[in-house]
Amino acid sequence: MKAKLVEFIKDHSAFLKSESVSLIATGTTGSRAEEAGFKVMKLLSGPLGGDAQIAARVAEGKCNMVLFFKDPLAKHPHEPDINMLIRVCDVHNVPLATNEATAQLLLKAISLPS
Ligand SMILES: O=C(CO)COP(=O)(O)O
Numbered sequence: 001m002k003a004k005l006v007e008f009i010k011d012h013s014a015f016l017k018s019e020s021v022s023l024i025a026t027g028t029t030g031s032r033a034e035e036a037g038f039k040v041m042k043l044l045s046g047p048l049g050g051d052a053q054i055a056a057r058v059a060e061g062k063c064n065m066v067l068f069f070k071d072p073l074a075k076h077p078h079e080p081d082i083n084m085l086i087r088v089c090d091v092h093n094v095p096l097a098t099n100e101a102t103a104q105l106l107l108k109a110i111s112l113p114s
Contacts, residue, residue: 001069006032008067008100013038015111024057026050051081055088063094065106070098 006029009016016023016038023040025033027050030042044050057063066089068082076082089096097103 001071002029002032004100005029005067005069006036008069008103009033009038010036012107012111015107024054024063026054046081047076047078049078049081051078051085055081055085058085058088058092058094061092065110066094066096067103067106068096068098069100069103 009023013036015021023033023038024030025040025042027042027045027048029046030040033040034042043053051068054063054066058066066085068085070082086096086098088094095106097106
């Protein structure tokens with residue numbers, strides 16, 4: 001899913017590289033995004049607490065949208081952290097895309113001129 005997410009952000013690079021957007025990511029995904037030319041604040045790797053760090057930022061009102069391409073066919077050692085991130089987004093009413101189709105709709109919505 002990491003490769004898919006990086007492909008997705010590359011496809012939307014014009015908007016995601018704009019001044020109004022700051023990207024934060026878990027460690028390995030962030031490194032892949034940097035290799036693709038994005039400026040990213042990298043947190044810990046997901047299994048080491050990176051998802052929990054993002055959840056904390058959501059809870060603190062520091063994160064306006066989460067793109068998390070969940071692999072429905074894989075099991076993760078840090079499943080509780082992933083579920084916490086999803087829950088915290090719901091608690092704070094922060095838009096969360098867990099698949100590409102939803103991410104596309106969200107980005108389309110926020111990149112429209114208001
Ligand atoms: O595990 C992840 C998301 O839950 C992603 O973490 P990495 O980007 O460090 O691989």
